[in-house]
Amino acid sequence: MRDRARIVIIGAGIAGTSTAYHLAKLGVTDVVVIDQGPLFRTGGSTSHAPGGMFQTNTSRTMASWARYTIQTFAGLEVDGKSGAAFLGGIELAETPARMQELKRRRGLQQSWGIPGEILGPSEVKRMIPIIDETKIHGGLYVPDDCIGRPLLAAEAMGIAARAAGIDFHGEVEVTGFERTDGRVSAVVTDKGRIEAEMVLCCAGIWGPKVGRLAGVPIALQPMQHQYVKTEALGILKELSQGGAVESAMPLIRAQDHSLYFRQHFDQFGIGNYRHAPLPVDAETLLPFRLAPRMPSCMEFTPEHFEECHRATVNLFPVVAGAAQADAFNGIFSFPPDGMPLMGEHADLPGFWVCEGVWITHSAGIGRSMAHWMVEGDPGIDVREADVNRFARFQTTRRYVNDRGSQQYREVYDIIHPLAQPSVARGLRTSPMHDRHVANGAHFWDVAGWERPAWNEANAPLTANLALPKREGWAAEEWSPIQGAEAVATRSAAGLYDISTFTKLVVEGPEAARFLNYVLANDVDKAVGQVVYTCMLNPRGGVISDMVVTRTGADEFLMLTGTGSGLSDLAHMQKVARAKGLGSDRLRIRNVTHEYCGIGLWGPKAREILAAVSDSDVSDAGVPYYKSRLIQIGYVEARVLRISYAGELGFEIYMPAPHGRATWDALVEAGAPHGLVACGIGALDSLRIEKGYRLAGADLTGDRTALEAGLGWSVNMKKGDFIGRAAIEAQKAAGVPTRLCCLTLDDDTAVALGKEPVLKDGAPVGYVTSANYGYAVRKMIAFAYLPVALATVGESVEIEYLGARYSATVANDPLFDPEGKKLRA
Structure with a gap:
């Protein structure tokens, strides 16, 4: 060796x-x-x-x-045997809810370029002769799903x-x-x-x-998972032509009972997730040389197979009475x-x-x-x-076990895009958390933080508003209160807890030079200047977007996403190491938990802030895209004149111990002005009608800043930066796609994200994010479309749960396109 x-x-x-x-x-x-x-x-x-x-x-x-x-497995071979057998795969629906889920998954297939079709019970029967088709509503068939070896x-x-x-x-x-x-x-x-x-x-x-x-x-939890092979079955021997064919049937998933199946020549294989999670301590796993059998295979526990067996026989009566030829609890890995x-x-x-x-x-x-x-x-x-x-607490043994166990339980469940974890909650809260609880906040877990999605205390605000209604799938993890909070922000002012944003201090004599290399825009500006910028990969793709404020000659405050912040930090640290920048020249500190943040946005925001501060918060005192230190009551806070809501307003940051007092002061001062404490459900609506992109959805590493419509945030005059060559090349060649704003023509139609966008019945893109815009009174969706279709007025369709709705490419942004409200 x-x-x-x-x-x-x-x-x-x-x-x-x-x-x-x-x-x-x-x-x-x-x-x-x-x-x-x-x-x-x-x-x-x-x-x-x-x-x-x-x-x-x-x-x-x-x-x-x-x-x-x-595709790769199909091209691999050992002793004349291929690495893949293309049998196709069928996901079964035993309930109406699962049938709806299969329609959603068919939409995902169109979005991602996977062939597939919805089958009726009789069509499933033709492909799976041993099934009792009276027990199913249909299935989703993918012809090139396969058995991998x-x-x-x-x-x-x-x-x-x-x-x-x-x-x-x-x-x-x-x-x-x-x-x-x-x-x-x-x-x-x-x-x-x-x-x-x-x-x-x-x-x-x-x-x-x-x-x-x-x-x-x-952060990985090994879990036991059952797999059983029956004894030889006559009908399978016949289907396999006497054992000559490994499988004459497609792969099968019966997710309503957390099961999957495959044919092994004349035997039937049954995979079972329908049992209590059985976590294994990685430290106790033996190496191959010491294990009595294969170390990733543990003794079969028959008590965990009983429900699985009943569900299997219900679908496949031929299995009734069949003995088990092999059965074991195999170990697989489950991250949180x-x-x-x-x-x-x-x-x-x-x-x-x-x-x-x-x-x-x-x-x-x-x-x-x-x-x-x-x-x-x-x-x-x-x-x-x-x-x-993951944050450090998300890598602790108990957290990984509990969240990994939830992943195991839900591996085949119908999971709503906004579904929230049910375990390991309440571990990361802002200083204002008790105020949110008092407001009846409905919390969403965002990177381990508890963030209010909406506040039940604002339910009375919905009474006199003509808000759109939602039903079924679209109404899960949604409330009309989000609409009332969005309207209140536009008409008066909204107060938002933005403490969860990742806050990084970049300092040292190389800080400006380093940031100008790792970020696309020019941040080497005067002290107090705020800059919106992106972090690009070498392909020009948008890793993340952030706001950077110069707070001193050699000091910058970077505000980046709640979910992407730790990855952004790791990326910057890696670049700094590659450039040989030691702590004497560059330091990057994560101060997220040292400071909290409050967003005060809306036409009344300046009046409210002025009521609690002796500092000059006028347009001259705190101009648009500028930052200042001001006094709020007894507290010194940094305000940034920016607004993710697309309204006049401020982001306010102060030491975390002062957060609740500052929040309370703003609530009291805002009461006469109609100030409302709001959640991120309203904020997402406000940002999408203003045309602001959402990192991780509208912005990804696979689409360049030019395609995302953020070319204005890329400064080509400042010198070299990561992704520059790719941006230059694309500027010369032209972008293949553009992020477009779409409005759905049907007032009752809904999109949640990842639905296919079609032209003349063929997929041309997918919804990156969507929400209702309460000011423009339209359901809005973003999607990357080929440049030939990225024209205002172009008509396309969005498929939602199998139904197709017409949509139109619209102006971007829809709300306050000249930005007058922001600069008021």
Whole structure:
């Protein structure tokens, strides 16, 4: 075994072999892959995964990885056997609610470019002869869903990577790591140490243990999951032509009972999520050499299979009375939010993570990891999967267990886009939290923060307003109070708790130069100047957007998103390290919990602020896009003359201990002016009719700032910055798509996001975000459309739960297009 390598990969399961395979494709072969088990049946989840690969996912990124993976598996071969069998997949609907969900998923397929169709019961029966079609309402069929052969795929990719020059070693156990100058510098094993520039942890269910050895948290919960194979069934033997065909039926999901099925020649395979979560401590998992059986397979617990068996027999009567030929509790990985963990860990430079990877997405994720490690960009938006997205408390053992258990329970549930977690709540609150509780706030969990979505105390405001109504799916996690709060903000003033925004202080003699390299706009302005800008990747894609204020000669305050802040911080720290900027030249401090924030927006905002401050808050005293320190009662606060609501107003930041007193003072002063405490449901409505983009939805790393309509925030005169070359090239060539504002023509129509946008019946884009604009009285949706369709007045359709509604490309923004209210 070599004693040094550019990259050491820990784990030779599907994630590790896939990354090695794609590194080799990039010509990077100074790589060593090690695993504690034998190659390539290492004993992890890859070794027992049933291999069902369904592509449809609410995440565009995950669906993209899945499509690439099935194509890659189909091209892999060992001993003449392919890595994939294209049988198609069918998701069954046993209830009307699930049938509606299948229509939503068919919409997702159109948005992501996945072929599919809704089938009736008799059509499902033709494809699945053993089903009792009277028990279903229909199904969703995808012709190129497939059975993946993960062990074969891992072996094939490992063989190809080895042939290219990458070393693989089995039965090598990691015992520790070495650090030099704060970076990982070597992997210590029971067979010796390997010096490395980078280490990639692909240890799967052992990931948390490897993370502990490295001194970094890996937020992953291993969970037991049941899989059973019946004895041989005569009808399946007949369908498989006497055992010649592995499966004559598509893959099957019966998600109403948290089940999935596949044919194994003359046997029937049953996967069961319909049991209580059975978490496993990663520290107790044995390596292959010590385990009495495969370490990721535990003893079958029949008491957890009883409900599953009844539901299976109900759908497939031929299974009644069939004995079990094989049954085990296999172990899979569940992160707190169900998404993979990817990227270089902020706590240990050089230590990369690729965990929580399911077979379905493995080749796509491996390709992204290889490009990310070698080229600095994964080639696709990975915001949802960034390993640095979690706050420290979200990586504690109990949090990961409880949220991971919820992910297990809900893996096949019908989940509303705004559905809120039911466990591990109330852990991150602002100083004004008790005031929100007193107002009857309905809270949403945003990156672990409790944020008011609306306040029940404002219900009387709905009485005299002609607000649109919602029913069914569209009415979940929604209230007409959001509309009343939006109207109150536009007519008088709204008070918003914005404490959750990530607050970073960037300081030092290199601060201005550094920020001008990592951000697209020019922030090297006079003290007190506020600048809106974006953080771009090398492709010109928008990683995040933020507001930056120069607060001193060598000091800047950066305000970025609640959910993206920790990833933004990790990205900036990584760039700073690459530039060799030590703490004597640059410091980046996360002061999010030191300060709280209040948004005071609306035509009465200045009068209200003036009532509690002796400072000059006039237009001359605090001009638009300027920042000042002012006195509010006894408290010194920083105000920024900006407004996410598109109204006159201020963002106000003060030390967290003073937040509640400041809030109370504003509430008292605002009462005569009609001030209303509002939630983020209203704020989202206000921002969309003003044309403000939402990071993570309208803004992603896969669309450039030019496509997003933010070219005005990119300064090409200031010198080099990340993404500059891509922006220059696109300026010359022209953008392929543009983010467009659409209004739905039917006043009763609703969109929630991710619905397909169609022209002449064919998908041309998808809804990135949507909400009702109460000032313009229209349902508004944003969508990237081909430039040929990105013209005001162009007619398209949006498909919502199977129904199609006409929509029109509209002016952007719809509300106060000249910005007069902001500058009042």
